[in-house]
Amino acid sequence: RGEPASDLPRELTLHVGSSAVPVTVRPLGEDTARLRLGTSLPLRVGDGALLRDPGRHSIPAGVIVLDVRPPRLTRRGAAAARDEELREADAAGELRRRGLIRRSELLAMGVTPPADPVTGDWLADPDHWATLRERLGAVVEEHAARHPLDPGLPLEAARQALGLPDRSLVEALSAQSPGLRYSEGRLYGSQARPTLPPRIAAAVEAVRADLAQQPFRAPEAGRLAELGLDAKLLAAAEAAGAL
Structure with a gap:
């Protein structure tokens, strides 16, 4: 609300409640911008704030918080792409962008979880979860092909191969994969027993x-x-x- 994001000064002050924090402004679109706070604040999605220009003694814009843990913008065109994402921001989109996140973290951000946890406190985007399940099956088969005498893939090795933050996610994925069998801390696929060279x-x-x-x-x-x-x-x- 207020001046177009591209017209905002680069340095402003963000006023939230009784807090006043210097911020650096990076426009994303006509009415969206990324604010880099000089001091961290416990903001939540949906919070309202004001941007004040101390030099001109004016308030050029009001603010609605759309994301408290934004992704890095490193590629060409990433700012415009993020502007488009924020125009349709919702809980499902937030989960889709993150892939995996703890339910408690999403709640702390001010976002209502759009689905039940897949295990423990972990939420997963359905498409990302399906991709992980396929990758797990492939990783297990690749391990068995490389180690025919010891075809069982340890859970920790599976976790590292998939880049997952918690071993319980591997257990949940394997439980939903009919082609995998879990035994004594290892996962087996089509090769359930050693194959002798x-x-x-x-x-x-x-x-x-x-x-x-x-x-x-x-x-x-x-x-x-x-x-x-x-x-x-x-x-x-x-x-x-x-x-």
């Missing part, structure tokens, strides 16, 4: 042949070393059902 499979088959000839004689350490089988590989063979 050809060389290891051949060595295990040799052990099985030895046992077939002498079923009551356990393989000796020398024979296992000859075949290139250590404790880890034997455990993988057992988990794969080969021994």
